[in-house]
Amino acid sequence: MMKILIAIVVALWAGASPTLAEESVRVSDAWARASVLASRPVASYLTIESAVEDRLLGVTTPVAGHVMIHAVEKDGDVSRMKHIETLEVPTGERITLAPGGMHLMLMGLQDKLSEGTTFPMTLSFENAGEITVEVSVLGIAAEGPREVSE
Amino acid sequence: MTSGKTTHVRRIRYGLWFLVTIAALVIGGAYFVRTIGVREPPSVTTGEAAIRSEFSLIDHNGNRVTEADFLGRWQLVFFGFTHCPDVCPTTLAYMANVLDRFGGEVERVAPIFITVDPSRDTPEVMAEYVQAFHPKLVGLTGSEAAVAAAAQSFRVYYERMEEETAPDGYLMAHSGHIYLMTPEGRFEDVFREADQSAEDMAVDVLARMNGK
Structure with missing residues (x-):
């Protein structure tokens, strides 16, 4: 009986653990605004959730030369974009990057980003490793990926 | 003796006048501060009104x-x-x-x-x-x-x-x-x-x- 129980537990553990590792960090709703002008930085937004504490170390994409993580610091009426090196992802907390707040700034774009296209973006996490997502390019006036369905 | 008493009364009178002056200054000062205090909100409005379209x-x-x-x-x-x-x-x-x-x-x-x-x-x-x-x-x-x-x-x-x-x-x-x-x-x-x-x-x- 005990042996069977252990076998079941081991089987469950073996079966579940790869899924757990994959699911420890979830990156969803990745989108960017279409470029208005060529050679201008573009902002990209997404949501990060993690079952365990993790840290976003960096972001890369083949469409841009450099990606910076920007927080927005409000100093009274003035907003300053603040370049942050890494982004803490606390356990169970949903971090939403959205217009007017935290965003990824894509610089050195080879081409303008056109509405309706997508591009891959890779996020490197300290524990979860690299996660690649497809980023949807929405219109220049888009406020988020869900506004159409809402 | 009489003149001494007069001097004494005069001193008290001067002292009282001195106190009245101090009191007047304190009350006047408080009033002045209050008036300025009351005027503060409108001065903020003046600040906003000072936003002009000039270019x-x-x-x-x-x-x-x-x-x-x-x-x-x-x-x-x-x-x-x-x-x-x-x-x-x-x-x-x-x-x-x-x-x-x-x-x-x-x-x-x-x-x-x-x-x-x-x-x-x-x-x-x-x-x-x-x-x-x-x-x-x-x-x-x-x-x-x-x-x-x-x-x-x-x-x-x-x-x-x-x-x-x-x-x-x-x-x-x-x-x-x-x-x-x-x-x-x-x-x-x-x-x-x-x-x-x-x-x-x-x-x-x-x-x-x-x-x-």
Whole structure:
């Protein structure tokens, strides 16, 4: 009986653990605004959730030369974009990057980003490793990926 | 003895007068401070009223314009720059959304985008940029001094922040306000994109335009 129980537990553990590792960090709703002008930085937004504490170390994409993580610091009426090196992802907390707040700034774009296209973006996490997502390019006036369905 | 007594009374009298003077000064001073205190809120209003629409800039068609060219229309004024990836497109798209909700009344409104980064935002750049957001949007640029003077008249703060990895090595920090100015060019109110929906802002502005 005990042996069977252990076998079941081991089987469950073996079966579940790869899924757990994959699911420890979830990156969803990745989108960017279409470029208005060529050679201008573009902002990209997404949501990060993690079952365990993790840290976003960096972001890369083949469409841009450099990606910076920007927080927005409000100093009274003035907003300053603040370049942050890494982004803490606390356990169970949903971090939403959205217009007017935290965003990824894509610089050195080879081409303008056109509405309706997508591009891959890779996020490197300290524990979860690299996660690649497809980023949807929405219109220049888009406020988020869900506004159409809402 | 008598003269001694008189001196004594005189001393008391002087002493009393001295106390009365001190009391008068204290009460008067308190009154003065209170009066100033009461006057403080209106002085804040004076500060807001001091926001003026005054500028001499170049529009996105290359024409020199001043505030006089926009008088007679309600003006929505926003300061930003075209290398701004987040706040500026967000706010300009929001302004366009507000304009679309004015219907025919949009003819009574002049939406204006003034760059704080004139060395990169030439009239040609501004033309391409503003037209992407709304056909009515007017883009204004000029010399560094002319832009600084315009920002000063609107009490807009901006600064250049050195950032090695940014394009050309700098970013701009700025206040993300949309100013509503009356057809006479006087300050009416200030809006921020995050504070209300485009619909609510349109309703609010239309009510003021129609004197409600």
